[in-house]
Amino acid sequence: MSLALLTQYSFLITFIAFCGAAFYFVLERDSLPVEFRSTASIAACYLGIGAINYFLMLAYVPRDGMMEGLVKFPTELRYVDWLLTTPLMLIKFPSLLGAASNRMLLVLLIVADVIMIITGYAAEVIFRRGAINEAWPFFLVGCIAFLFILYLLYSVVSAAQENALGPISDGLDAMKLFILIGWSIYPICFILIMISNTPEMKVTRELLFNIVDAVNKIGLAVIAVSAARAVARDREIKEAMAGL
Secondary structure (H helix, E strand, O other), X not given: OOHHHHHHHHHHHHHHHHHHHHXXXXXXXXXXXXXXXXXXXXXXHHHHHHHHHHHHHHHHOOOOOOHHHHHOOOHHHHHHHHHHHHHHHHHHHHHHHOHHHOHHHHHHHHHHHHHHHHHHHHHHHHHHOOOHHHHHHHHXXXXXXXXXXXXXXXXXXXXXXXXXXXXXXXXXXXXXXXXXXXXXXHHHHHHHHHHOOOHHHHHHHHHHHHHHHHHHHHHHHHHHHHHHHHHHHHXXXXXXXXOO
C-alpha cells in the first residue's frame, strides 16, 4: 500500500476508532465508582468531538492513492479538534485527584493548553502562507506553554498523587508519560515540516498526526478508566474479606 493511500484511509480508521471508543466509555461509566464516573464521561466527550472533527476532515481527503490531494489538506482544521479535546484530556488529572481540591491546577492547565493550541494554530496558518520566519515565534510560545503543562504535571500533580490511592497514582504516572511522549510528537512534526517542506513529508506528517491522535486520546482514556476500575475492584476485595 502506498504512503498516500495509507494516509487517506488512516483518517477513516481514526474516525471509526473514535466512534467506537466514545460509545464504549459511555457504557463503562456506570461500572465505575461514583466519584470517578466523570472520568469516563470526559473521555466519551472528547472522543466524540474528535470523531466529529475527523468526519468533517474526511470531506477534504481523497481516496485515489495520490499525493496531490493530501498535500493540499488543510491541517489547520485539526486545531478545532485540539482546542476542545486537549483541555478535556488534561481535566482528567484533577478529575482523578478530586477536582474540588485542585481548582487552581485545573485553571492553569486549561489556560496553558489554550495558549499552546492558539499559538500553534497561528504558526500553522502563517507557515502555510509561506512566511516561515514569522511562524517561529508563535511556535516557540506554544512550546513554552507545553513545557509549563509538563511542569504542572510533574510537580503539582506528582505532589498531589502521593496521597492518592495506589491504582490512581499508577494511572496518573502512565498518563503523564502519554502527555510527555505523545504530545511531543506534534511539535517535532511541525519542526520537520518547516525544515523539509516536501510532499512526502507533508503526507507523512498527516499520517503521524492520525496515528498519534488515536493513540493519545484512546490510550489516555483507557488508562484513566482502568485506574478507576482498579479502585472499584480493590474495594470489592476488601468488602469481601471483611465479610469473612
